[in-house]
Amino acid sequence: MEQSIYILALPLLSFITLALIGKKLPHKVAGIIGTLSLLATTVLAYVTTASYFLAGRNADGIFAEAMPYNLTWLPINETLSIDLGILISPISAMMLVVITTISLMVHIYSLGYMKGERGFQRYYAFLSLFTFSMLGLVVATNIFQMYIFWELVGVSSYLLIGFYYTKPAAIAASKKAFIVTRFADLFFLIGILIYGYYMETFSFTPGETALAAAGTVLPTALMLMFIGGAGKSAMFPLHIWLPDAMEGPTPVSALIHAATMVVAGVFLTARMFPLFIEFAPGVLHTIAYIGAFTALYAAIVACVQTDIKRVLAFSTISQIAFMMVALGVCTGSDPHEGGLGYMASMFHLFTHAIFKGLLFLGAGAIIHAVHSNEKSHMGGLRKYMPVTHITFLIACLAIAGIPPFSGFFSKDEILAACYAFSKPMGLFMSGIAAMTAFYMFRLYYLIFWGKSHYEEQLALYRSGNIAHEPHKPHEAPMTMTVPLVILAAATCVAGFIPFGEFISSNGHAYAIHLDTKVATTSILLAVTAIVIATIMYIKPGRRITRVVKVVLREPIRAAYHRFYMDEAWLFVTKKIIFNCISRPIAWFDRHVIDASLDLTAKGTQWLGALIRPLQSGNVQTYCVYLLSGALMILLLLLYLN
């Protein structure tokens, strides 16, 4: 376990190196430094995880948490101090694998994708910073350490979204992402303050006496912490930053905004799960309802977007919501009795990270080939990009829940947990799973099937209607296709991992078994949805598609504009906070508070001006004053006597 410190040290070191001297290094060297250090980190993470699980279960039949490092960073008072350290538990070990794997793939992929970009070294420096922060977050020994790294992943995300800092959309998106998540973090912080005060510790396992005395305080604190998690994990209505965050380079979207950072909220909830389930089941169910609504909302919006990265972004929101729902529907800590959702959620987190990372990297390869995010510039690409096509199809099948791909297994467990919670919840989530299959295959057909945009353009060029010869789409270079293939292979096999052996709600081994009824229903629904998508989108301009477009014109428009959530937020921030609070305060400061001071000064000057004529410098006037003064005193004396 001692080697685990290097899991954090290596990315940090590579960040510092690249940040300080990166500018002077050639692109290739910087990329190799970043990638190699991450390769070493990945190996270490695998070794750590393997040795952790191979060490076996303890006498209670669970994998005991290991804490190889924990030191006091900042003592605050007699009871509270902020500690930094490393804590390996089943879920953090799993996260170590996920983060390092996806990050390594992204590092390799970016060597090709970002080739020749201005600021290549900076890009790798930020990637290292992000990996360091994310790893620090999952191995946190206490909630405050988690908050520290929580903020650091936030800033790495800010820096990477704004990587193309000359692009106005990227600037706005980075700002929005940071401020929205920061707003959620405010609640997280308040939650931590409450938690720390009443639990008398920041660690995840408070003392018995403090817990017994907590009452309603603990649920409040946990709810506030969840709001922080909802911000990072893009739960409605705090989701608005995630679609815009797609302005960053695509590999960044794959790493941060699909596989790792956005699941931090799920991880946080899972981390606090023992407290949730015992002291705040009500809060947990609230989370389930928020998650279910978010899943529906995001799925509807994803059905009508035209930018492929946005479709993927909304699909991410929807899938994370699935994980949240899975946690929320837990009613007990035994996986056989109401605790299945915990395992399902972590399983889905694991498989989703792989296939969603694959989808984004595939999307990156497509964007790289056609130089656009819009689906109208795509179509018919399967001929030109065979590797991307096959891997993308595998990922689509996985997310749609078709066996034997990984997504099927994890989603099935989630649905089983939902049905166990209540029938309506199960049906509701099954429906959303079907929608997922629909919008993913819509996306797939629009990109890879139908009329080729390139061929159309080429025809126009040949007939002399456009001046420039269009670029022929080409398959991505090796550095990009290799990660795609690796991730696709992982997608094919990940579902067969006996996940319950490693992670379950109470730590005991849980044998995953498919619920035939649930599995059949969901496969049937998914296949139906795929068939519908095939009918509608396999060729452009099908009559049914046109009919649907006409019949549902208004709902589609509203969904395309994401039900005007961004406008609502903009109204609050711009119109209310900026124009109705900030501006008036600034005005008040200048024109009331400051003006009253100026007025005092003016008053003094005016008073001075009033009595200044007395000092005219004219001797005769002085004589008059002197004599009249003397006379008055004389009269006064006479009168008094």
Added chain:
Amino acid sequence: MNILLLFVIIPLVMLLALWGCRNLTQVRATMVTGSTALLALSAYLTVEFISLRNGGNSEAMLYCDSWSWYEPLNICLSIGVDGISVAMLLLSSIIVFTGTFASWRLKPMTKEFFLWYTLLSLGVYGFFISTDLFTMFMFYETALIPMYLLIGVWGSGRKEYSAMKLTLMLMGGSAFLLMGILGIYFGSGATTMNIHEIAALNCIPTATQYIFFPMTFIGFGVLGALFPFHTWSPDGHACAPTSVSMLHAGVLMKLGGYGCFRIAMYLLPQAAEDLAWIFIILTTVSVVYGALSAISQTDLKYINAYSSVSHCGLVLFAILMMTKSACTGAILQMLSHGLMTALFFALIGMIYGRTHTRDIRQMRGLMKIMPFLAVGYVIAGLANLGLPGFSGFVAEMTIFVGAFEVNDIFHRTVTIIACTSIVITAVYILRVVGRILYGEPENEEHMKLTDATWDERFTVICLVICVIAIGVAPMWISNLINSGVGDVLVNINR
């Protein structure tokens, strides 16, 4: 000889040496030598102090000495330091040192500028080492007067107006302060001016405390930018030359917080306890109001001046919470704000020196034109919005956790209100960063501008290192401060 006296003697020698300087090189040599000596001295003092404390010396004040000045009024030159003053001395030395480099190319009348600059730092050092009410007040005034000339002569924009406004407001505060000091002196029986002796006597009648606590607190509060006495800050900073802004926001505003804690709270504990709620409300307003005003400003210096109002408000806010951790956080915030704001003002000065505008609407894409300064600005911004790894985070978190220890609905509410500043701060910082640094340069003139010179780079790097050092390894400085805070609070909670 007492090592603390050197903090006054070195500036005095510097003054004499500057007076005799014939050319620019000599002036620069004197300033660099002197400020380096001061920096080395305070670093040495810090190390010595920590090792003495670790050695088990737990007296309230170390290096104490006293010489009588004026017997009839019991005025002495009493000196001594505890953890808080050591930290403040270190901060002052860093700012004076970097400020020297920030005004490396200042013209005209360089020699005269540095004369006043050194006199100002003399006042600051004297204030932090004294433990005698009258001596403290004297040094306090010594620090204020040069500010008038430094802004009025070397400033920009409406400099005469701003210099006059700043000086008059601070002098008004001083008037309150003088009354407060006299009240304390006579209230405690007119036997001593030494603050520790007065604290030990603990004999000021409560009724007297009720009158003089607000006076003293407001007197120092004006300098600490307490709402509604903060309006000198935006105008003053906007017109001051770079290094003066640095020194003013970095050190001088700290005199306010330090005085509030060391004199108002320490010597008038009963009134502090009873009247704290009034000032807690005012400081909470400062925190949120300053941050909200900063959002809609368009002048870089105004943004930072209002940001200072917000951050210094947090200092006074934390002091008034009267818990050990909150007060430690307050002193940490003083340090952190001092360094961060000095860094900010240094960068703004450097940018202004090139673009000749501070209007954020007229700048764009500076990242491409002057990458070093722009990266520095981003770092300063991230530090300012309290990112972990920088000093601001440590200070703010200590304050919030400390403030949360006071278990009643009023304190909890104001703490939560104060917490919102972390979001508002992010808004105004990122707005500026997004506006002026990112994007494509629009102004043709700006394309020809150059990046930082060596002296500017040196200033920025020094300050960034300090901010990161505290942010990454806060334990030693927190322990250093904690010991001093404990001794003061014992008197309040008695």
